[in-house]
Amino acid sequence: LTAAEQSNSFGSMPLMLLSNVFHYLDQADLSSCCQVSRWWNQVASRPSTWKSLIYTMDNMSADRVKRLGRKICQFIVSLTIDTSVSAMQLRILLKRACNLQSFTQIACRFSKHYTTMIKGATNAEILAALATNCPRLQELVLVESSNITANGLSAFATSCPQIKRLDVGKSCLSPDCCIVASQKWPGLVSFTAFKLKISRNAQQLSDASLQALACCPLRELMIGVKLASIGSVSQAILKCPLLEKFVCFTFEKTGSAQDQLLISLATACRGLKTICLPDIKIQTTEALESLLVNCPAVESTTLFAGPQVLQHSLQLIGRNWKQLRELNLTVEFEVSANNYLADLGTGCCQLKQLHLSFLAEFSATDGLSCLLKSCKKLINLKLICPLPKDSSPVLTAIISAQPAQVTNLYLSVNRSGIDASSLAALLAGPAATTPNLGEFTLSRADLSPELVNNLVNSATGGCLKSLQLANCVCLTDDCLASLGCLPCLIEIRLYKLKLITNYGVLCLSQTNAKRQLKVLTLHNGYLDDNLTNVVFDYLASFSGLKTLELRFWSCLTDAGIAKLAGSECAHNLTSLTVAGSALVTEEAAAPLRQHRQLSFQYKLA
16 A cells, blocks of 8 residues: 555544544553554543553652543543552552552662662552552552551451462561451462561471462462472362463472372362473482373473483473473483484474473584574573583584574573584574574683684574673673674673773673663673773763673772763663662662663662
8 A cells, every 4th residue: 555545544543543543552552552653643532541550650740640540540440550659659559549450669779889769669559559449340450568467458358359479579468467367358369479588587388388379270370489388388278270381490500309289289270271390309200290190281382301211201392291381301311312302393383482401411413403493483592501512513404494473582502512603603603593583691711812703794694682792801892893793682691701901891891782782791701800980981882882890890989880870871771780889889870860760779789
């Protein structure tokens, strides 16, 4: 259609048809529709069209908050607050939100090293405002909030009896809240709590709390517990036959043999679709096989297989979980048989995300190639392999598979043996191995200037947006400047730097990175303090920068940070970290907060 025909077709669409379609769109899509034509703008801007609202604005005036609450909030069913709002602002927003069904509060991190301009509403004030104005609320999400008490939750539940989803994530939660939630909301279908803490005394889910939760018709259970509670969790799981999603963290550095939990899941939860047990080590092949056979509908999983598990379990995963879309697997057993990995790919050919961590010897590179060839829909690939000095076999395996659809690649290989030519071929070889690669992370391998130059030259014509490199000991100023030549790069994270100086940042500021770079991390891995306050003179010209991290550069001071005030960089900067310098104080970011809210970390917590 011509522009005129498109304009006429937009204008001739009936009001009711447009309005009905717009009712199904979220905030971002509605905002896009407002830009199509004047007619669409008028329809999309009608208050009754908006069903969800994400509130992120800083320092909004009281009058604007009142207008927003009066015009929009009476129609919305979902409200997300992704900033610090005062108790008064919260009451204004919720005053007319009688139809609200979902409320999410994403609070700022509670650390003495993070400060905000506005003192956010407390949990008691949040719950009181919701209880007064939102009787139809069905979902409550409080992310990283302060202490949530059983009494406060009980009082809230009296006015909001229809809650079906409770997510307190990493908030400090009293274990008794679990009992209150199960008693007040017998129809609870989703419960999330990873951090259980009162004051300074760490606690855990008691047997009574777990048994109380098990009495609800739970479909989603996501919890963090002490390792000693796994037995109680296993018993509670037996009472949850409707469970479709189960996530359990123990916060232990090493896994522990807890096969009983898998057996309980296999026995009771036949409809399980998501299972995430990242730090609970599976000790026997029999326990894993029981889960594979009895839960055939699993689509996403994170598992940790111990050294006693046999490598043919990889084959069993492919045979039983045909619907698998995401596989995150850590194995401590040796993987040498190519056919087992090949069978995994044959069975799980629908995989979109594959994270494999081989903690023992890995030599089945041909099998890895077959696996990647079978997964035609794979877009996210992460490999951690303890290879010998020559790391090229795993790169060759990826190259031969030609996973052209992969957009996110994470490689962690032997720190001293990566082959520069293989890496170049991987990023943009003759067969365009990964032409759509948008994010690339290389961990553990030592990076030479030659490797970085090959990386830059091979990725110049691609669409690489994010680059994270570890062990950048040999990285020079010229290498840093060359990264600015990548046409689409918006994120650079470099760790364990040694040779980078102020001149390297100056050279980077003279490339495309000056305008397009949004994230920059420079991590000093040694005692050489080559970055001084002069570096802020060059960083001030990065007009698009939103996140800046400078770690362990001890010569940086408040005076240097003050140079960013009023600069092009200060207009968009939302997160600033200058950690590891004793000469930086909290007052350093005060000049940068005149026009916007800034998350500032000046020490290591």
